Amino acid sequence: MRFTVDVNMKYGLKGQEGILLTLEAARANGQTVVADNLVISNATVRVMDGESGLGKRTWAFVEGDELQLSYSVQVDVDRQSIPxxxxxxxxxxxxxxxxxxxxxxxxxxxxxxxxxxxxxxxxxxxxxxxxxxxxxxxxxxxxxxxxxxxxxxxxxxxxxxxxxxxxxxxxxxxxxxxxxxxxxxxxxxxxxxxxxxxxxxxxxxxxxxxxxxxxxxxxxxxxxxxxxxxxxxxxxVAFMETERWVELIVQEVAVSSA
Missing domain, CATH: 3.10.620.30 (C8orf32 fold)
Incomplete structure (x- = not known):
């Protein structure tokens, strides 16, 4: 079955040197990423492998005092429950x-x-x-x-x-x-x-x-x-890691099936 995920986040920052994000769907057994798009405003990013080589993490170096990101992905899941x-x-x-x-x-x-x-x-x-x-x-x-x-x-x-x-x-x-x-x-x-x-x-x-x-x-x-x-x-596997204080402004996660 195909699923669509949409994430919107906005956080106030205070002197962040880098933000580590773990929120993208992994390319893993039982699921296929059909299309995805991560947009982080006014940021330089660096991507690395996730823990145990599963999925990925993204370093975001944001200019300014606000993190704004949107992430959308379509994933086909063919995993079955086994008794x-x-x-x-x-x-x-x-x-x-x-x-x-x-x-x-x-x-x-x-x-x-x-x-x-x-x-x-x-x-x-x-x-x-x-x-x-x-x-x-x-x-x-x-x-x-x-x-x-x-x-x-x-x-x-x-x-x-x-x-x-x-x-x-x-x-x-x-x-x-x-x-x-x-x-x-x-x-x-x-x-x-x-x-x-x-x-x-x-x-x-x-x-x-x-x-x-x-x-x-x-x-x-x-x-x-x-x-x-x-x-x-x-x-x-925290979805967001920061060294300093951040202020939650908006965090929305929506998951739907086709």
């Missing part, structure tokens, strides 16, 4: 070297602190069935509340508070999966089902020798998800 219960977890010694990274704790995903809980709560399951059990648990235990967390909120904070947004759901899913020795990575995406429309975050888990998208919020599915980038947690 997770049919997928086995890989033995640790058979994991590719680039996948091993996603077993380790990270700043926002303190998976080492969840080992005992995961053993008690999900020990009866294995492989994809264990991931499904985790998805059901997170979906049932957490309340999705806009504004309930901030840029410093970790998976432990979310586990204790039982409230969050997509970022927090993805961090908790990654932490639980890693604690069970199933590699998991945090993935930024667009999806037509996200309400309110915005940048979205999901998890990807390594099962059956491949990555599989999972969304504990229930707002997206692999068939309607457009991957932007991926990393250990939100720190690796």
């Amino acid at each position: 997770l219960d049919s997928l086995a977890a890989s033995p640790l010694d058979e994991l590719p070297s680039e996948v091993l990274t996603y077993l380790r704790p990270s700043r926002f995903c303190q998976s080492d602190l969840f080992t005992s809980f995961v053993g008690q709560q999900f020990d009866e399951y294995s492989g994809g069935a264990k991931i499904n059990a985790m998805l059901n648990w997170v979906g049932a235990e957490l309340a999705y509340v806009s504004g309930s967390s901030n840029a410093e909120t970790t998976a432990i904070d979310t586990f204790v508070g039982r409230v969050g947004v997509c970022r927090d759901y993805a961090h908790l899913m990654c932490s639980l999966a890693r604690a069970a020795n199933i590699p998991a990575r945090y993935t930024s995406v667009y999806s037509v089902g996200v309400q309110p429309p915005d940048f979205h975050a999901v998890a990807e888990v390594w099962l059956g020798g491949a990555w599989h998208l999972v969304d504990a919020t229930g707002m997206s599915s692999p068939e309607d998800t457009i991957i932007i980038g991926t990393g250990r947690d939100a720190a690796d």
